[in-house]
Amino acid sequence: MQNHKRPPASIIFIFGGSGDLNYRKLSPALYNLFLDNYMPENFAIAGIGRSPYDNGAYRERLLDGIQKFSRRKGEQNGHWADFSQHITYLQMDAEDRAAYSAITDFVKAKEEEWGVHPNVIFYLSVAPQLMPAIAQKLGSLNLCSDKHSTRIVVEKPFGHDLQSAHELNELLLSMFSEEQIYRIDHYLGKETVQNLIALRFANALFEPLWNRNYIDHIQITASETVGLEGRGGYYENSGALRDMVQNHILQVMCMIAMEAPVSFDANEIRNKKVDVLNAIRKFTKDKIHENAVRGQYSAGWRQGKQMPGYREEKGVDPESATETYAAVKFYVDNWRWQGVPFYVRTGKNMHQKATNITLQFRQAPHYAFPAESAETWRPNRLTISIQPEMDIRIRFQAKRPGQSMELDPVEMVFNFDRQYGDDHAPEAYETLLLDVMEGDATLFMRADQVEAAWKVVMPILETWESRTPVDFPNYAPDSWGPEDADALIARDGHAWINLPK
Ligand SMILES: NC(=O)C1=CN([C@@H]2O[C@H](COP(=O)(O)OP(=O)(O)OC[C@H]3O[C@@H](n4cnc5c(N)ncnc54)[C@H](OP(=O)(O)O)[C@@H]3O)[C@@H](O)[C@H]2O)C=CC1
C-alpha cells in the first residue's frame, strides 16, 4: 500500500519451493519484480522441499513455470541468467529439526557476503497440516527472534474452522509477534481490489450515496470456469464456502462496506475491516436455509467437450457432500448498511470466469416521465469488474434521441486496459511479496480478522455439515449454478446479474 522503492537486502526461504504455487505464482512474481527493478540489490531465494533437485535443475523447473504462467510472456527472459543466480534449492525434510541448520548456515553466509543483516522471510507454501511443525521449529531454533527483520508468510487456508484458525494463531503468536506474521489473501493484492479504496475514499462523488439511503442491494460474484485442477485432495476437505467465501469474498465485502480510514496505517485499515466482519449478522441455524444455498456440479458439457461431475474427479468421494458452489445473503448490522442485503456467490465449473461487484441503487423517488417510458426504466448500478475484465461501469437512464421522451439504460465505462494499456497491472503476488520485503502488512490479514471471518461462516458450515444434501449434484457445468440460488435472490424480487462476456 505504500509507494514502493527497492526493499532492503532480503532472503526468502520458500517452504514448498518444489510445489505448484511456487511454480505457477511465486517465482513468476519474484522474476517480474526483478524485471521491474523492485528486488533488493542483495537478495537470495531458497526453495525448500524433499524432492531431489540440484540448483541447475531447480532453476530450469522454475523457468518453465515462468514461461508458462508469467504475465510477461517470455519476451524479457534475457535477464533470467542474472536472476537465476540468486536462486538456490535446499533439499530438506521440514519435519527434521536437524535439517534446519542448512537455513542458519545460509543466512550466515549471506550476511558475510553482503556485509549487512538481511530481512529473513519464511514463506510457508505447504499444506496446512505441515505449517504448525515448521512454525514450531523456526521458533524453537530461534530463527525468528529478530522481530524487526524476520517475517513469516502463511498461505491460505488459514485453519479449517474457527477452532483450528485460533490454534494456529496462538501457535504463531507464541513464536512471532503479530507484526512478523503475513497471512496471505491474494485477492487483496489484486489491482482492482486495491482500487476499491481509491474509488471510495479518493472521490467525493460516491461516498454520500454509499449507504442504506441510496443502495438497494449489493451483489458480489466470483465465478470460475475451472474445476479442481488436480487439487481434489485439498478441495474435498474444503468446499466453496471455506475456499472462497471465508477469505476472498468476505475481504472484498469488507472493502465495500468499511468506514473511511483515517490513514493508510496497516492497523487502521484492518480495524475498519474487522468492524465490518463483526457487524455481519451471524445466522442462527434455523435461518441458514433461507439465506444460504450450496451446490455441486454434475457431469455435463462445456463447449462441446464432455466434463466429469465433481464426484468423478480424482481425490473425491463418489458420494461427496462437498459444495463446489455457495451463495449467501448477508446483512451488515450497522448504521450504514442496516437492511441492505449483500448477495454473494461463488462456484467452480460455471458459465463464466468473472469476479464482479454491483451496487444497485434505489429507484428515483418520483417518476415524472410518460407512463409508456417506464418499461425501459432500470435502476442505477455501479458495477466494478475485478477480473478478468477490469473496469468500472455506471448505469444510468438517458433520453433516447427523438421527438418523444423515451428512456434507455446506458453505461459510462472506465476500463483499466484502455486507460493504462494491458500490461500495466502487477500480479497480486508481486504486490504482496514486495510488501512483505518492505514490511508493510496493510494487505495481509491480522489474527482477529481471520477469526472474525471464520465466525461469519461457522454457522453455515456447521449446519451444512450436519445435514446431507439430498439434491447433489444440482448444477450443470457451464451453467450459472443451482436453481435454489436463483430462488434465494428472486424471493427478494431481484435476479443475479450475469454480465455479458
Ligand atoms: N497451488 C495453488 O494454486 C494455490 C495454493 N495455495 C496454498 O499454497 C500452499 C501450497 O500449495 P501447492 O503448492 O499447491 O501444494 P503442492 O502439493 O504442489 O506443494 C506442496 C509442497 O510442500 C512440500 N513438502 C511437503 N512435505 C514436505 C516436507 N516434509 N518437507 C519439506 N517440504 C515438504 C512439497 O515438496 P516435496 O514434495 O518436494 O517435499 C511441495 O513443495 C497450500 O497451503 C495451498 O493451500 C493457495 C492458493 C492457490
Ligand SMILES: O=C1O[C@H](COP(=O)(O)O)[C@@H](O)[C@H](O)[C@H]1O
Ligand atoms: O484461493 C483460491 O483462489 C482461486 C481463484 O483465484 P483467482 O485469482 O483465479 O480468482 C481458486 O481457484 C482456488 O480454488 C482458491 O483456493
